Amino acid sequence: MHVPRPQFDIADEAALAALFAPVAENSLVKELDRLDDNYRRLIEASPFAALATSGPQGADCSPRGDPRSVVKVLDEKTIILPERRGNNRIDSLRNLVVNPQCALLFLIPGMGETLRVNGRARISADPALLAGLAIDGKEPKVALVITVDAVYFQCSRAIVRSGLWDPERHVDRASLPTPGKLLSDISNARIDGAAYDRELPARVSASLY
Incomplete structure (x- = not known):
């Protein structure tokens, strides 16, 4: 993707209004x-x-x-x-x-x-x-x-x-990092990601309210 160049930044309300007129x-x-x-x-x-x-x-x-x-x-x-x-x-x-x-x-x-x-x-x-x-x-x-x-x-x-409500466009959860992996990678493995993921469903269920 092209990196935006600063000289094309919109910096005042008048310029915005000109781009998005008229207002219905x-x-x-x-x-x-x-x-x-x-x-x-x-x-x-x-x-x-x-x-x-x-x-x-x-x-x-x-x-x-x-x-x-x-x-x-x-x-x-x-x-x-x-x-x-x-x-x-x-x-x-x-x-x-x-x-x-x-x-x-x-x-x-x-x-x-x-x-x-x-x-x-x-x-x-x-x-x-x-x-x-x-x-x-x-x-x-x-x-x-x-x-x-x-x-x-x-x-x-x-x-x-x-397509937020379209089941055909729902993302396969297994294709993305789990909360445990995110925490493990960010903490340089100080947090046990596998244990976190294993315990998370029960913890969420027990702590909703």
Whole structure:
């Protein structure tokens, strides 16, 4: 692939606008500052979202998932995202402590359209809130209370191009490095990759919540 030359970099908004004009009306009218009934139904059908944040160390994007709906809709301006068990890096939470702005991209299995939410999050350890988010009797340590600033759907082009939901285009897992191999190679074999892979399925199953 050709290496991009710096002299062709786009460095200002006017140059971008010239390249991508005109903007279709339906691309703008679809944006709301709250959840209407249609957007609420789409969000509640999504079991997976990517959460984007930004902080002093830069940007971060991480996956979130739960059975049925990944977030709980409190009202037209507020959604709740439980912080389920993970690797304890808490990159997203560290960012949100200093910069509450965040974005979510919701995927709905089998559906081409995605949903985008931009907003501001606060990290809550309210016991009553967390109790209502328990799964299998296990509460999250905290939850994100997200105020919706903008919500809109994204057309299906990216999903169609990628064939994301097409089983015929699914990648053979055996053709790619396993988590154990990645860790073993990166750590120069300090981590036993074969043991990690062998123990991983049971560990994931036991630590979902």
